[in-house]
Amino acid sequence: MMNFSCPTSGGKDEGRVTLAHGEGGRLTRQLIRRQLIPQFDNSFLAPLGDAAVLPTLDGPPVLTTDGFVVSPLFFPGGDIGCLSVYGTTNDLAVAGARPRWLSLGLILEEGFPEALLERVLASVRRAADEVGVKVVTGDTKVVPRGAADQLFITTTGLGERLTPAPDGPHKLAVGDILLVTGSIGRHGMAVLAAREQLGLDPMPASDCGALWPAVESLWLAGVTPRAMRDATRGGVAAVLQEWAESCGHTLTLDGPSIPVAAEVRGMSELLGIDPLHVANEGTMVVGVAPDRADATLAALRQVSISRDAVVVGKVERRGLSPVMIRRSLGRPQPLDEPLGAPLPRIC
Amino acid sequence: MMNFSCPTSGGKDEGRVTLAHGEGGRLTRQLIRRQLIPQFDNSFLAPLGDAAVLPTLDGPPVLTTDGFVVSPLFFPGGDIGCLSVYGTTNDLAVAGARPRWLSLGLILEEGFPEALLERVLASVRRAADEVGVKVVTGDTKVVPRGAADQLFITTTGLGERLTPAPDGPHKLAVGDILLVTGSIGRHGMAVLAAREQLGLDPMPASDCGALWPAVESLWLAGVTPRAMRDATRGGVAAVLQEWAESCGHTLTLDGPSIPVAAEVRGMSELLGIDPLHVANEGTMVVGVAPDRADATLAALRQVSISRDAVVVGKVERRGLSPVMIRRSLGRPQPLDEPLGAPLPRIC
Numbered sequence: 001m002m003n004f005s006c007p008t009s010g011g012k013d014e015g016r017v018t019l020a021h022g023e024g025g026r027l028t029r030q031l032i033r034r035q036l037i038p039q040f041d042n043s044f045l046a047p048l049g050d051a052a053v054l055p056t057l058d059g060p061p062v063l064t065t066d067g068f069v070v071s072p073l074f075f076p077g078g079d080i081g082c083l084s085v086y087g088t089t090n091d092l093a094v095a096g097a098r099p100r101w102l103s104l105g106l107i108l109e110e111g112f113p114e115a116l117l118e119r120v121l122a123s124v125r126r127a128a129d130e131v132g133v134k135v136v137t138g139d140t141k142v143v144p145r146g147a148a149d150q151l152f153i154t155t156t157g158l159g160e161r162l163t164p165a166p167d168g169p170h171k172l173a174v175g176d177i178l179l180v181t182g183s184i185g186r187h188g189m190a191v192l193a194a195r196e197q198l199g200l201d202p203m204p205a206s207d208c209g210a211l212w213p214a215v216e217s218l219w220l221a222g223v224t225p226r227a228m229r230d231a232t233r234g235g236v237a238a239v240l241q242e243w244a245e246s247c248g249h250t251l252t253l254d255g256p257s258i259p260v261a262a263e264v265r266g267m268s269e270l271l272g273i274d275p276l277h278v279a280n281e282g283t284m285v286v287g288v289a290p291d292r293a294d295a296t297l298a299a300l301r302q303v304s305i306s307r308d309a310v311v312v313g314k315v316e317r318r319g320l321s322p323v324m325i326r327r328s329l330g331r332p333q334p335l336d337e338p339l340g341a342p343l344p345r346i347c
Numbered sequence: 348m349m350n351f352s353c354p355t356s357g358g359k360d361e362g363r364v365t366l367a368h369g370e371g372g373r374l375t376r377q378l379i380r381r382q383l384i385p386q387f388d389n390s391f392l393a394p395l396g397d398a399a400v401l402p403t404l405d406g407p408p409v410l411t412t413d414g415f416v417v418s419p420l421f422f423p424g425g426d427i428g429c430l431s432v433y434g435t436t437n438d439l440a441v442a443g444a445r446p447r448w449l450s451l452g453l454i455l456e457e458g459f460p461e462a463l464l465e466r467v468l469a470s471v472r473r474a475a476d477e478v479g480v481k482v483v484t485g486d487t488k489v490v491p492r493g494a495a496d497q498l499f500i501t502t503t504g505l506g507e508r509l510t511p512a513p514d515g516p517h518k519l520a521v522g523d524i525l526l527v528t529g530s531i532g533r534h535g536m537a538v539l540a541a542r543e544q545l546g547l548d549p550m551p552a553s554d555c556g557a558l559w560p561a562v563e564s565l566w567l568a569g570v571t572p573r574a575m576r577d578a579t580r581g582g583v584a585a586v587l588q589e590w591a592e593s594c595g596h597t598l599t600l601d602g603p604s605i606p607v608a609a610e611v612r613g614m615s616e617l618l619g620i621d622p623l624h625v626a627n628e629g630t631m632v633v634g635v636a637p638d639r640a641d642a643t644l645a646a647l648r649q650v651s652i653s654r655d656a657v658v659v660g661k662v663e664r665r666g667l668s669p670v671m672i673r674r675s676l677g678r679p680q681p682l683d684e685p686l687g688a689p690l691p692r693i694c
Contacts, residue, residue: 019691024580024626026684029589051411051442053508061408064398065450065503067488069495095398103412105452105501139501141414143692147496148416154452154486156503158410161400233371242376279371337373344366345490 017112022142031140035117039125040135044101052136054101059160062097064088068153071345073120075194077186077206078281080153081123086210086281087232087347088157089131093215094228094284096165099131104138105154110145120151131210133157162219169227169287172247176226177293178313181214181306182207182283183259184236185275189267191346204263209282214306221299227287230280232347234337237276237323239285241337244322252332253313253325276325277338279346287315364459369489378487382464386472387482391448399483401448406507409444411435415500418692420467422541424533424553425628427500428470433557433628434579434694435504436478440562441575441631443512446478451485452501457492467498478557480504509566516574516634519594523573524640525660528561528653529554529630530606531583532622536614538693551610556629561653568646574634577627579694581684584623584670586632588684591669599679600660600672623672624685626693634662 020027037045046052068084078086089099104124108117128135190206192198211230218225229239236258240251253276260268260275268275282305288296293311300309316324321334367374384392393399415431425433436446451471455464475482537553539545558577565572576586583605587598600623607615607622615622629652635643640658647656663671668681 022580023691024585026588028580046411046442051409051438051444051504051506053442053444053512054408054410056407057404060403061401061448061505062398063401063448063450063503063505064393064484065452065501066486067452067454067501069454069488069490071494091398095393095400097398097400101408101410103410103503105412105414105503107414107416107454107499107501137411139413141416141499141694143416143496146493147418147692148499149490149494152454152488152495152499154412154414154454154501154503156410156412156450156452156501157398158408158505159398165400233369233375238371241373277372344370345494347488 015114017108017110017114017117017142019110019142019144022140035114035121036138039121042134044134044136046137050137054136057160059163062092062095062159062161063156064091065154065156066091068347069345070191070347071149072194073151075191075206076203077190078208079120079123080151081120082127083208083281083347084153084155085124085127085131086208088155089133090211090230092157092159093212094230096162097159098162099133099157099159099212101158102128102133102135103156104135106140107148107152108140108142109148109150110142112150131212164224166225166227169243169246171226172243172249172287172315174249174315174317175290176287176315177290177311178251179286179296179309180236180259180283180312181286181300181309183261183308184280184283185264185268185278186261187281188278188343188346189264192343193267200263200267202263204261204267207280207282209305211282211284211305213303214300217299217303218296221295223292223295223299225286225288225296228284230284232279232281235277235279236285237335237337240323243287248318250316250319250321251313251323252316255325255327257310257312259308259310276335278343281347362461364455364457364461364464364489366457366489366491369487382468383485386468389481391481391483393484397484401483404507406510409439409442409506409508411438412501412503413438415694416692417538417694418496419541420498422538422553423550424537425555426467426470427498428467429474430555430628430694431500431502432471432474432478433555435502436480437558437577439504439506440559441577443509444506445509446480446504446506446559448505449475449480449482450503451482453487454495454499455487455489456495456497457489459497478559511571513572513574516590516593518573519590519596519634519662521596521662521664522637523634523662524637524658525598526633526643526656527583527606527630527659528633528647528656530608530655531578531627531630532611532615532625533608534628535625535690535693536611539690540614547610547614549610551608551614554627554629556652558629558631558652560650561647564646564650565643568642570639570642570646572633572635572643575631577631579626579628582624582626583632584682584684587670595665597663597666597668598660598670599663602672602674604657604659606655606657623682625690628694
């Protein structure tokens with residue numbers, strides 16, 4: 001899956017990105033015409049370096065940005081291209097906003113194969129089509145060999161706020177219910193297994209996907225959660241730590257209820273990494289009032305990305321620790337927050 | 348001016364950014380609290396990784412993005428921090444939009460000194476204050492030593508379209524007047540001189556600055572140019588090539604009218620690089636109808652960034668070449684477009 005072979009022939013720079021491609025001259029315009037325009041042609045697209053003038057938004061603007069430095073660029077279940085679209089539009093979705101527009105900033109290492117760039121950009125396009133966003137502006141920089149590792153992407157998403165929108169985690173109240181929308185830890189484990197070439201069978205696959213359909217399903221069903229958050233870097237544990245800090249209560253997880261795929265559990269035991277600390281890229285945590293839990297689950301289960309949504313815990317009065325977990329039948333124990341997550345460059 | 352000394356003591360990682368700072372856990376939140384919040388605290392600021400909910404815009408949204416990979420990070424006249432604000436807000440300004448909001452994506456190399464990060468972020472803040480934009484969302488990634496060169500910044504700007512707005516370069520008509528707002532080639536030459544440690548006296552200083560005041564001055568004076576463009580990568584020549592392609596006419600420059608500072612001219616002769624091909628970061632090209640040229644010059648000269656605005660050419664019927672230059676008394680000659688500009692990593 002790490003297909004870095006490149007159908008070049010002839011000179012060593014043929015089919016590869018050169019420094020001159022990033023310098024604003026004729027070669028930059030050629031690269032834009034050859035690579036960017038075919039993927040992203042739309043009436044709002046601004047030639048790179050320019051600004052896109054967009055139609056008036058239907059609601060207050062919501063803005064978010066994310067850098068993607070994942071290694072390897074391709075992994076089971078996704079690649080840096082679709083990841084850069086899902087990651088950013090998911091941030092809009094969980095903020096209660098409909099994703100509308102995307103900007104795409106590329107930093108390329110000199111010598112990067114154009115064929116690989118084309119695969120990445122095609123993946124950006126497919127993901128953008130799926131979410132219903134358009135790439136309307138962008139920028140390309142090329143740095144000399146060794147000054148960057150292959151390709152970094154920074155995407156910024158502009159969305160329009162839904163009405164009503166979630167209150168946010170500071171409004172979580174004692175008795176509220178906590179859900180996750182799918183099995184956890186898949187993205188981080190998939191990237192790690194691909195990078196370290198762990199010969200696992202089956203290989204874990206990333207959950208890399210669009211959460212907007214799940215949020216839209218809730219909105220169409222008239223369910224407004226208190227809080228939603230995609231559980232990316234730091235995993236579900238990081239989301240809960242931040243929420244507990246924000247609301248001042250204790251969030252208690254019921255360990256056995258937390259869905260973990262067999263291959264993720266296997267890696268987790270092998271490596272001694274708790275899946276609660278591992279990044280997801282298409283799975284969110286949702287906090288809802290207790291009387292809305294059933295409607296929330298029903299709405300989430302209507303769409304593919306969140307069909308395995310399940311209750312995993314609840315909000316309780318502040319106890320010993322901000323986040324607790326009942327691992328089996330015993331008493332709840334504090335869930336430690338690692339200083340930094342154990343997996344670099346997973347997004 | 349390349350002060351990379353860092354007041355660390357004790358362990359080798361003390362005062363330096365580590366991989367764990369980018370992984371979404373407690374150290375990430377500490378870095379945000381220590382470095383980002385003190386600079387950018389405002390009521391819209393979303394903790395990194397989240398989305399910022401903004402007030403409704405006064406006009407259609409205008410979106411632009413730019414990556415900054417300049418080397419060295421600090422150079423006479425500026426640094427990567429203010430450059431990342433000016434570069435992006437200038438793109439909004441020349442598109443006829445008032446810059447309002449900014450997102451900040453940081454990609455840091457492991458080991459980058461926190462003291463240096465603080466200097467860069469303080470420069471971002473000062474520039475944002477000057478332009479009147481707020482940094483409302485951001486993202487921080489850390490890659491291992493050797494996977495990036497120190498620090499890359501991607502900024503995305505959201506602005507609101509002014510009414511009336513420029514038509515764009517496709518509307519340039521025969522007889523229209525071309526202006527530049529200041530002496531050209533300063534940014535590219537300043538970065539090159541700093542990087543190559545050319546011991547010039549005086550050193551060229553970057554023109555790195557905010558063009559929004561110049562655009563606002565035009566707008567307040569009721570002058571709507573046909574087209575405006577900041578002459579960044581590829582310099583004034585790249586802007587004119589693109590405009591000529593867009594309008595189908597020939598753009599003819601009067602060589603002796605083009606302002607070039609003595610130190611830039613000196614470097615230009617030394618290195619054999621035409622200042623017309625060298626990047627600017629606070630100088631724009633403006634095309635106006637002939638009967639608005641005086642009003643345009645008067646409005647531009649009221650603000651400091653464009654006080655040296657001057658007429659440098661005009662739009663003529665399409666001749667031999669899209670861009671021509673009259674170097675001295677002789678006949679106009681075609682202005683060649685280099686395939687790629689000669690200066691990598693100048694922005």
